Amino acid sequence: MTFMTAARTSTPADRPRPGLRERKKIKTREAIRTATYELIEEQGYDATTIDQIAERAEVSPSTVFRYFPTKEDIVLTDEYDPLIMEELRARPAEEPWTESVRYVMRRAVQLGVDEDATVSRLRTRLMVEVPAVRSRMMESMSVTGRMLCQAVAERTGRDPDSLEVRVYAMSLIGGLMETSLYWAENGHREDLADLIDRTLDVLEHGLPRENP
Amino acid sequence: MTFMTAARTSTPADRPRPGLRERKKIKTREAIRTATYELIEEQGYDATTIDQIAERAEVSPSTVFRYFPTKEDIVLTDEYDPLIMEELRARPAEEPWTESVRYVMRRAVQLGVDEDATVSRLRTRLMVEVPAVRSRMMESMSVTGRMLCQAVAERTGRDPDSLEVRVYAMSLIGGLMETSLYWAENGHREDLADLIDRTLDVLEHGLPRENP
DNA sequence: CTCGATTTTGAGAGTTACTTTCATTTCATG
DNA sequence: CATGAAATGAAAGTAACTCTCAAAATCGAG
DSSP states (O other): OGGGSOOOOOOOSOSSOOHHHHHHHHHHHHHHHHHHHHHHHHHOTTTOOHHHHHHHHTSOHHHHHHHOSSHHHHHHOOOOHHHHHHHHHHSOTTSOHHHHHHHHHHHHHHHHHHHOHHHHHHHHHHHHHOHHHHHHHHHHHHHHHHHHHHHHHHHHTOOTTSHHHHHHHHHHHHHHHHHHHHHHHTTTOSOHHHHHHHHHHHHHHOSOSOOO | OGGGSOOOOOOOSOSSOOHHHHHHHHHHHHHHHHHHHHHHHHHOSTTOOHHHHHHHHTSOHHHHHHHOSSHHHHHHOOOOHHHHHHHHHHSOTTSOHHHHHHHHHHHHHHHHHHHOHHHHHHHHHHHHHOHHHHHHHHHHHHHHHHHHHHHHHHHHTOOTTSHHHHHHHHHHHHHHHHHHHHHHHTTTOSOHHHHHHHHHHHHHHOSOSOOO
16 A cells, blocks of 8 residues: 555554664654655755665665565565555454445555655655656555455455456556546645545446546 | 457458558557467467567567567557447447446457467466556456446436545456456356356345355 | 658776775774 | 564666667669
């Protein structure tokens, strides 16, 4: 769900003490990411090289690649999928599936925007403007899609690998993806939660009768 | 619609005489493509370099890039979208929209498989196996999506840029994409036309009641 | 056919993302 | 503190893609 949420930037108060090594690792990761965001804001995505990122983050270029396999990943790495999955599982079993989806998606959006609206917008903007970023994001869609398959299967007792479940999941993801593109293309003016609602309406009931 | 059809390989008998220059260009294009297919069959996608392709196609590396902007494009360049668009427009206006889609998609698949089943399968296989190819293919999805928006808008008198139309188009594309992935992952055993039918059923009516 | 304009091609050098290897440093643990 | 494991940096290498410019092929008109 990279396409609608900010990345989780810190480990609030998870486990007791992750050890110095772990903490340093997280710090480095964050340093690289914020350096990248800054540089992109300053000079744009393409003009920003890995070397510049490394320099500003005060690590070596090789370290950058050790943390992120590709440049796009620095912007896009997503740690929310598991959260969404959890929330989806936590919904009451009697709740209609479409309701659960609606609830969880709205919540995911809210989380992302709350945490850091600037990053959220930068990301979706890059998604519209930089083909490589968009590609990478779509790539992550399939992963989210598989996860959704799993969730649908658990909830409704279907085979997660069946064509039907997979098609359902993918069309959902595709639709939501288009929603965030739409949001960004229109300058983030409209309320994303509303857009999500309208999107789910289309997916559930098809196109509405009229469109003035 | 790259993801389900082969590329149009020749200009059957279009216009009277395109001139030597044009004909040579088409030939070069084809040479590059078949060289690429061969090399990939022999050694796999990643192991195949542009230089090798250039050598076998008997052109210079720069020429390869002049014809195709990226390596993935050599495999994936799609010339079917306009055809699909045409066919969609040619359907009678009274026909329900979903019927038109069903008819045209099945036809597109048939065309692709008829023309060259081997290439059709190689493509979908690469789509499953090579991330870069899958990305590039997804990238082309958005283009096809915009086109579909246009078609939906024309047929039903809606705004092609409205959220609803865009979401509808994208979920359709996403679903079909997943269908070809499914087809390839299962070794191309099932009949693609049947899969398409089941896909459209899901998109039109949601997940079926039960799934034994 | 020939000449000049236009287009296509090739050669080569350059940029940059990404990989790989290996020695060095840094941290955890007994 | 000593020993082992993990993180880091330096450096060289690969391959996709870009750019430039000169040579060659094609076309159109006289």
